[in-house]
Amino acid sequence: MAQLIADRRDIDFLLHEVLNVEQFSRHDRFADFNRKTVDMVVSEARNFAVKEMLPTWKEGDEQGCSFEAGKVTIPESFHRLYQLFNDGEWLSMNEDPEWGGQGMPKSVSSAASEYFNGANFPFMMYPSLTHGAGKLVEEFGTEEQKKTYLKNLYTGKWTGTMLLTEAGAGSDVGALETTARKNPDGTYSITGTKIFISGGDHELAENIVHPVLARIEGAPAGTKGISLFLVPKFRVNPDGTPGAFNDVVCTGIEHKMGIHGSSTCTLTLGGSGQCLGTLLGEENKGMKAMFVMMNEARLLVGMQGFSCATTAYMYAVNYAKERVQGASLVQPNEGGVPIIRHPDVRRQLLTMKSYVEGMRTLLYFVGYCNDMVAVAGDQAVRERYQGLIEILTPLAKGYVTDKAFEVCNHAIQVYGGYGYVEEYPVAQLMRDCRITQIYEGTNGIQAMDLLGRKLGMNKGAVVMDLIGEIKKTLRTAKEIEFLAPHTQKVGAALEKLGAVAQQLGKTAASDRVLYAFAHAYPFLEVTGDVIVAWLLLWRGTVAAQKLGSAKGKDVPFYEGILKSLEFFTTSVLPVTLGKMEAINGANGACVEISEESFNG
Amino acid sequence: MEILVCVKRVPDTAENEFVMNSAGNDIERDDLVYSVNEWDNYAVEEAIQIVEKVGGSVTVVTAADADADEILRREMAMGAENGLLLNDDAFVGSDCKGIAHILKGAVGKGNYDLILTGAQADEGSGAVGGMLAAMLDLPYASLVNRVEVGDGKLTVGREIEGGRREINEITLPCVLSIQTGINEPRYVGVRGIRKVASVEIPALGAAELGIDASCVGAKGAAVRKLDYFVPVKGAGAEMLAGSAEEIADKLVEILKTNGGIS
Numbered sequence: 001m002a003q004l005i006a007d008r009r010d011i012d013f014l015l016h017e018v019l020n021v022e023q024f025s026r027h028d029r030f031a032d033f034n035r036k037t038v039d040m041v042v043s044e045a046r047n048f049a050v051k052e053m054l055p056t057w058k059e060g061d062e063q064g065c066s067f068e069a070g071k072v073t074i075p076e077s078f079h080r081l082y083q084l085f086n087d088g089e090w091l092s093m094n095e096d097p098e099w100g101g102q103g104m105p106k107s108v109s110s111a112a113s114e115y116f117n118g119a120n121f122p123f124m125m126y127p128s129l130t131h132g133a134g135k136l137v138e139e140f141g142t143e144e145q146k147k148t149y150l151k152n153l154y155t156g157k158w159t160g161t162m163l164l165t166e167a168g169a170g171s172d173v174g175a176l177e178t179t180a181r182k183n184p185d186g187t188y189s190i191t192g193t194k195i196f197i198s199g200g201d202h203e204l205a206e207n208i209v210h211p212v213l214a215r216i217e218g219a220p221a222g223t224k225g226i227s228l229f230l231v232p233k234f235r236v237n238p239d240g241t242p243g244a245f246n247d248v249v250c251t252g253i254e255h256k257m258g259i260h261g262s263s264t265c266t267l268t269l270g271g272s273g274q275c276l277g278t279l280l281g282e283e284n285k286g287m288k289a290m291f292v293m294m295n296e297a298r299l300l301v302g303m304q305g306f307s308c309a310t311t312a313y314m315y316a317v318n319y320a321k322e323r324v325q326g327a328s329l330v331q332p333n334e335g336g337v338p339i340i341r342h343p344d345v346r347r348q349l350l351t352m353k354s355y356v357e358g359m360r361t362l363l364y365f366v367g368y369c370n371d372m373v374a375v376a377g378d379q380a381v382r383e384r385y386q387g388l389i390e391i392l393t394p395l396a397k398g399y400v401t402d403k404a405f406e407v408c409n410h411a412i413q414v415y416g417g418y419g420y421v422e423e424y425p426v427a428q429l430m431r432d433c434r435i436t437q438i439y440e441g442t443n444g445i446q447a448m449d450l451l452g453r454k455l456g457m458n459k460g461a462v463v464m465d466l467i468g469e470i471k472k473t474l475r476t477a478k479e480i481e482f483l484a485p486h487t488q489k490v491g492a493a494l495e496k497l498g499a500v501a502q503q504l505g506k507t508a509a510s511d512r513v514l515y516a517f518a519h520a521y522p523f524l525e526v527t528g529d530v531i532v533a534w535l536l537l538w539r540g541t542v543a544a545q546k547l548g549s550a551k552g553k554d555v556p557f558y559e560g561i562l563k564s565l566e567f568f569t570t571s572v573l574p575v576t577l578g579k580m581e582a583i584n585g586a587n588g589a590c591v592e593i594s595e596e597s598f599n600g
Numbered sequence: 601m602e603i604l605v606c607v608k609r610v611p612d613t614a615e616n617e618f619v620m621n622s623a624g625n626d627i628e629r630d631d632l633v634y635s636v637n638e639w640d641n642y643a644v645e646e647a648i649q650i651v652e653k654v655g656g657s658v659t660v661v662t663a664a665d666a667d668a669d670e671i672l673r674r675e676m677a678m679g680a681e682n683g684l685l686l687n688d689d690a691f692v693g694s695d696c697k698g699i700a701h702i703l704k705g706a707v708g709k710g711n712y713d714l715i716l717t718g719a720q721a722d723e724g725s726g727a728v729g730g731m732l733a734a735m736l737d738l739p740y741a742s743l744v745n746r747v748e749v750g751d752g753k754l755t756v757g758r759e760i761e762g763g764r765r766e767i768n769e770i771t772l773p774c775v776l777s778i779q780t781g782i783n784e785p786r787y788v789g790v791r792g793i794r795k796v797a798s799v800e801i802p803a804l805g806a807a808e809l810g811i812d813a814s815c816v817g818a819k820g821a822a823v824r825k826l827d828y829f830v831p832v833k834g835a836g837a838e839m840l841a842g843s844a845e846e847i848a849d850k851l852v853e854i855l856k857t858n859g860g861i862s
Contacts, residue, residue, distance in 0.1 A: 002617065003615060008633065031797075032797035032798070033797070036797070037796075037797040039670070040674060040788070040793045043674075044789075044793065048787050050614065087786075088787050088790060090789070090790060093790060102790040102791065103794075552631040
């Protein structure tokens, strides 16, 4: 049977041969995570994903969620799955064992996460959002709040959500209208309506904890007057059990293009004046707290999108090896051949392969940076890796999810007409994947974040650190003669990207700011391409050094790594360079065109 | 109850695409991904469930090379307390009798009330459990799909040809070969994995087990594999035609006629 979801050999290559994650087990906090443990984590995550999660994915899509008589029903199979997932304690792989976590390095949990999200990302919305809510309590909660909520969230006993969006406050969170009025006992009465709330209501767990953004009466307008509150669906009794209903009412669910198994709710808080919350963090500092969650959520969304891509790629490559259709161009009389022998199918598969490998490496590398932050004894090293995480986050979300969708699109094309039919899995993957380009900050917002915030972080020091990482790989690659053409191309692309960034930065700081931001998205895209080229080169340096002594299946595997690099530097990077030219041109058509000219 | 479960590391059918080796006498075993034999996993789960009910401990044992440490560790992460690796160059090439002989040595190192094996493994012989019981002079039940613990004895259900079942009483100590479907093996969670992170699994060789090396391994093997192949596709397959419902009805009828379902 062919592999599903992910290429296990590539995961092993990345974890052990590229990132050497076993190094983290030298530190006390990760001492358990030696090679054997890491391998078992990946194997068992894969085992659970394939045997339990994948079989409920299509069923979850077909059943979807329903809303009748005020009750939200999610796919039936998700209930057992959620229990099994929690039994395995997979929800809080990285967190402190004191609060129910498993203390795992993020680089390692990335592999488990890839399998879980690849198998059933709509289901994974529930535990993932729960984890995010728990993270907020851990970071900003009082001891009392931690005692009440944290272990319940990190173990999945209760689920969590994130209540930001309102009808008039989507990308512009500062426009929200939900209010909080302080009560004499220190609690707050919350009133408002939130929309697009993933996992907002269901019967998966005995309580749902909603972190809610709201404005305390009299607080300043905009984001400066936003505070964060913890609002449970059921108030918590003194003994820690769920008590009275807290006036959080689901008034409807959305009927979406994909992720049908994930309930997306409209929630009315305090419709009867009985919704109580407690302040999480400081008054009017809600956005700061929410960014902690959003940064994690953005990386998660990158993983969700990527997981659709890797799963789609595995399906496509397996299908292309089995589907016989059309004779070979060079042996026209020999009968039909598997479509993987046709050049255009190979082009698509290699496009998918190189992006999937590049994206996997990017996401795991961000996990690796988190682990370096966790173990670094030196403040400067910590700050350096923290900076790398921050500058790579808009790419890990914005670039990755866009390319992931493209990979899903290619998978449908490889399947041909069958790809467009719901009987085959790739159509659902593409539908599920689409949301990842939108939520947690649209990819346009990610592009603005990269250009407007991240490029100038620490007066450009973070960018320089990233360039330093890339140059480190270039230096290693230069020692390998065989890689010379690719090393040269990646080096040239990096140099050109630096010039583009500098010029775009200057434009953004001038009165032509709109012209600069009109090119923010293309800039995100070319930066992502150069990052992927770098990471493929990094992988190539490892593969090139191992190929000589490789045996058996390792030979074609390492050759495949090098072919991904070759394809990307020769077929993708030239296009990237052209896009850079367009950015440098900073053409103003889209700024200057009048609104009346957009349509007749 | 002290329970010993014999397990085997086998190529993972979900992870590998099998090809014949160049000699044509086996599958190509280089680069394969391995996991625990599925039947053995049910046996370990059954043992864990018995211990959860009546107390005691579960030990998992395998006769294999050092790489098999990974499946022992995996079954310990699942809930077995102890692991035991039987590893010696002299064991290489053992036939079923040889493996049973090696396992007998491991049984002698403990004080087990119950010994479980999977009903069969990747090579489909289904022979080790019965041979081990005979060598130990213990009662044996095969294809067990239900176990209830009594006082000094077990009540075991067995799967019989044609979907029939029988119930037997068997005195302890005894050997059972476990059929899949007897239970629902639990998944291995992160806590279990962490628990075995630093566990040292003892390895015993022929000398420690008191085994005469000439009785095991290739030298001691009385059964040798001569050939291994995928049969040529023959005639005789019946293609069912009709609507999905008609095909399903015909299939049920065929299965009933041939004893696949009752």
